[in-house]
Amino acid sequence: DGGITQSPKYLFRKEGQNVTLSCEQNLNHDAMYWYRQDPGQGLRLIYYSQIVNDFQKGDIAEGYSVSREKKESFPLTVTSAQKNPTAFYLCASSTQVNVWNEQFFGPGTRLTVL
Amino acid sequence: AQKVTQAQTEISVVEKEDVTLDCVYETRDTTYYLFWYKQPPSGELVFLIRRNSFDEQNEISGRYSWNFQKSTSSFNFTITASQVVDSAVYFCALGFSPLNKAAGNKLTFGGGTRVLVKP
Numbered sequence: 001d002g003g004i005t006q007s008p009k010y011l012f013r014k015e016g017q018n019v020t021l022s023c024e025q026n027l028n029h030d031a032m033y034w035y036r037q038d039p040g041q042g043l044r045l046i047y048y049s050q051i052v053n054d055f056q057k058g059d060i061a062e063g064y065s066v067s068r069e070k071k072e073s074f075p076l077t078v079t080s081a082q083k084n085p086t087a088f089y090l091c092a093s094s095t096q097v098n099v100w101n102e103q104f105f106g107p108g109t110r111l112t113v114l
Numbered sequence: 115a116q117k118v119t120q121a122q123t124e125i126s127v128v129e130k131e132d133v134t135l136d137c138v139y140e141t142r143d144t145t146y147y148l149f150w151y152k153q154p155p156s157g158e159l160v161f162l163i164r165r166n167s168f169d170e171q172n173e174i175s176g177r178y179s180w181n182f183q184k185s186t187s188s189f190n191f192t193i194t195a196s197q198v199v200d201s202a203v204y205f206c207a208l209g210f211s212p213l214n215k216a217a218g219n220k221l222t223f224g225g226g227t228r229v230l231v232k233p
Contacts, residue, residue: 031219033219033220035223040123040225040226041225042118042120042205042224042225043159043205043221044223045220045221048219048220058220088157090157090158090159092159094219101164102149102161102164103161103219103221104161105151105158105159105160106158107156107157108157108158110157
């Protein structure tokens, strides 16, 4: 079945460590996105990529990094520079940047910093 | 700048009651899109509806209905005869105009409204 997979579902990290969250899609979508969700709040855009080998900062990119070497993959690294990384992270994808279509979301990764 | 406001943080109803979720948006674009998503306890967002700014017709899909009023910048969502399975967080989102290529398909989300349907 086509969809978006995120791994792991739960992730624990010690302070000062970098950690990478995986996002893979087999929908053949051009665009991919990373959002952060804090308890009781909406989604905030971290990074997005409209095409392979290209990505742009979203509203809260500080302390995060991404890569887009393959169309189906858009990993997110939470670096030690991110002051408050504990949150729920959602990956999404959508087709054709210049034609409005809904974003499809993965199941999310819950990151906890110990 | 774009902004979406969902003033109701939580709504609690008894099964079979109707519930209306408010969404007010701000944008300078004359062409834009609005979305509603459902986030059940599992966490994954589920797409419910997309509406473009040129189409102000109300829409009904089963027990769900949407009221888009451009004059008041609102896109409200009603669940009729609510069921326990409707318990979730519901998000309203606003997208840039398709003409704004630099913006891509970025969405601005509201803070969400948690709906609790009690049996």
